[in-house]
Amino acid sequence: MKQFQFEFSGVGKLKRELDKINQWRKSKVTSAVVFSIYAENIDQEQIDLACEIIESEMPDAQYLGCSTNGTITEGRLSDSPFVVVCTICEYPSTQVHLLQYPLSEDNALDAIENLKKELEKRPWVKAIELLATIRGMSMTPFCEACTEINPDIQIFGGGAFNIDLNNDNACVFSKARGYSEKGVVFLLCGGDDLNIHTTHITGWKPLGREFLVTKANGSILQELDGKPAYDAYYKYLNIPNNEHFFYNTLEFPFFYKHHGINILRAPIASNADGSLTMTSNIEENVYARIAYGDPWTILNSIEEGGRKIAEFQPEILKVFSCAARRTFWGNDEISKETGPFQSIAPTSGFYTSGEFLRTDKDLIQHNVTLVIAAMREGPIDDKAHFEMDSENFSGKVSMISRLAKFIEAATAELAEANQKLAKMAIEDSLTNLCNRAETQRRIREALEDYNNTGKKVSLIMMDIDNFKMVNDTYGHKEGDNVILGLTKVIKETVEKSNPDASCGRWGGEEFMVVLPGIDCHKAAEIANEIRTSFAAILFPKARRKTISVGVVEALRGENADMVCVRVDSALYEAKNNGKNQVFIG
Template sequence: MKTYNLLYKQEGDVTRFVEEKGIEDTPRLLVQVFTGVPERRYIENLQRELEKLFNKAGVIGTSTGGEIFNGEVYENSTVLSFTVFERAWVKTALVEGADALRTGRELVGRILDEDTKLMIIFADGLNTNGDDLIDAINEEAQSVPVVGGLAGDNFTFKGTYVFTSRDVTDRGVVGASVNTDKLQISTHYNLAWVPVGKGMVVTRTAGNRIYEIEGKPVVEVYKSYLGAEAEELLPYVAIEFPLVLERDGVMLARACLGIAEDGSMLYTGVIKEGEKVRFSIWDTGVMLDSAAENLKKFRSNPSESVFVYTCLARKYLIGGEAEVESKHLQSVSPTSGFMTYGEFYNLDGKNRFMNYTFTAVSLSEREFTQNSEGQELEEEPGRDLIRFRALVSLVNTITGELKDANDKLERLAERDPLTGLYNRRKMIALLEEQIRRTERYGKSFCVLMVDIDNFKLINDTYGHQKGDEVLKGMAQALRELLRSTDLYSRWGGEEFLVVMPETEIEGGTAVAEKLRVGVRGFFNRKLGMDISVSVGLTAYRDGDCIEGLLSRADRAMYRAKKKGKNLVVVS
């Protein structure tokens, strides 16, 4: 295979270039077009020239936030990459629509072949949900690696386009499959954004919108961390401090696209309720280290063409430094690509939607090892970089210390100091959450009110120290006898409350009986004392409030006492 890159300047350039290089119109030709002019009329003019030249070749294109030509980054230009395969053949398609699940499935259905080794996919950057698109592709072809990204428009957020030689859309996806019996593929990516500050739980979302973080309006969270003045610069200032999260062991970043009228913030990918996010800042040192690693990897593996799909935010924030990652790859193989609004990448055998990352793929149809000679990346860390890393370390160390202190305070606030079990306040919060889950998902739960029989007599006979020993023993018995999914607390005095999620009354009765019998055996073994419990059991009923639920359990427990103790009574 061989790749030729063209920096397009005027009409007729493609025709002259194709004739000069002897490029033929065959199914073994892949043409990628990266244009920094996100205007439909401009693209249609370019298409007319392409359509005249290519009927059999696979042509896919995208608008960009920056174009990569022979490793160098350009702006407001157009770059064409012509890859001529020796054995592989190319199949392309464009699918219109904003429903990424549908367009993803349809695209794969139209370009996937039994010999597909790689799919290069571009999608519009303002209407397509990158996570949904990748999920749909993985449903149909998870074993096939995907590269590419979301189209850009230089952060104007007015319109992004993807196209073939004939069709163009601002709502949809275009893709090319590379089909052959053998293809050498090497990939590399890096994030280079460093998390700072504490993790924050995302508490309300809808699709790719976030409404609340830690129960607060998302815009207020940005104002709290970035300053009140930052609100006027949203969403642009948010680009500089992306939210990062860990999913499946992989650190991901998410780019903010804008603020909706309802106050939610829109992101290029999905952040799920319950996930923890942190703000992050750029680390040039990480980028340089990763660029050197990438260069070494691609030189030591077969490589005849390199394609780069990297986030526009990197160019926006670090300017010329963004070129460091791609310009050295030209010494390995012809290098082209574009600045995206989000990247598609295969990591650990799974296709993923990324943001803020540099991704690169090296292709070769031959099995040989590149000469490792060539220009090396030897960027020594300067004083400013050393200061920056020290600042990041300082911030994260202080954040870690504060988190440890807050964790200790939280444990004190929610734990009973004698037994170490949850206290009443924490258990009420867990009960409220359990009721919400039951109302949403329809799965019932049971509650046990457990009281130590004759506890006052134990205190009066053996003293309060022995009484405390019994209470701590009861806590240990609960840990040993209950299920891992059960929740339990010291409710007060000698009373303990147990919540059994997703448990009907029959299952709750079995657990309660096991607990009643087990407690007696536990104290016989551990303290040589005959201690029993009375248990009141009830299940959640539609419309129950906490007070009504606990009142039933409490009444059932007192009936067990009146019936002679050491009993389970169901209400």
């Protein structure tokens, strides 16, 4: 597999480059020839001209391309606004085939259906490269439809873009169907001797606290924690809701788990109602955090990923990198993360509006990510080689890294403190059982479920007999020992009998157990087991103690206060009848 990379700066230069390639081919055995064309503008006349020349000078070659936010050649950001990359396959078994379809939210599924039909005709396909115009539409249905494609086929690619980040105009084109501002191009690749390895690299780290997606509709993220989603960007990053919102948020995507992997998802617009338009659908009831690029983490990820790719020993590397990464690094430093791959193999690609990579059977649309496809014909025959310079960052970058670490640590401490406060709000400090307020809430919840579904609920209320005497005679420390002894018995007995139950300290020496799905007779059996187990404990000073227990089953139409009054009355009867017994009310 051989690759030629050059700029298109005029008809004469392009023809000379093509002539060099033809001369090289005359002395070699070649099969498929594919031109990848990357343009920073959507000048159809210029694009058509380049394609016509390639088709004229090399009729057997295939070509495809798109508009970009910049091009990567020899692993670095190219200075040229129009780049041509020619890949020549040298094994006779290697095959390629081009497909191109219109693409919009109305016909995205049609494109995948057509693709599947073409794949059925070509069992040799191992991978699909896709280029698509994706701005202004959700790609979720498109990606989900790809799950039906043979899971052994790898899929990777990128979204066409514009050199102006705020401009939605973009295009794709190919020999199959020509120029299109609403389309998708598929390059099918395969053959017995073609080997392909794909991976993705981020390096972005989550910052600050988690947000719960409380309301979303398709690709519209409406609310986080019950508030307009835009508020998160304004409150924490002071990003205004104006025409520059997309540009200002590129470096701060959301970080969350999707199909089992951590991904980044960037908003493309903020709407008047405070909702955010995302590049793909986002689910409700998932947790997300705002993320930020940490240069050290990014380069460590590059080094780790580069060494793994080198072991595959590719002959070429295709890189699809998000435009947000270019914005983050700036033009002078962006090549720090792509340049090292050139030490492995010729590296080319472009800066995208979204990156695509199949993981298992799921095609996932990424943002702010590097997707890399490594290709090789034939077996591994060389030693893995990867070079990456170690260098110091500027003080500015070091400060950013330190601030990110500070925010991460402060957020973790705050989250831990909030967890402790939340726990304190619902737990009894001595027993770690639910406190009275939380127990009352769970009683109300169980009763509501009973009234809605008919699922029975019973209550057990117990009181340690003659407990005041323990405190008065042996002190509060021994009193606490007795309370903790009963707590242990309650937990062990209830967890064994009904894992869905809730145990709470009602106050002082009184305890309450809420038993969903249990009738009063089964509840009485559980209560009696607690009573006998507790009576068998020998405390150091108080010796053996007993409990009195009341049991009731909730009745239709009862509220929490009513059922609590009844179980309290049952407990009173147990006390009044001689203590150390269970009374069913």
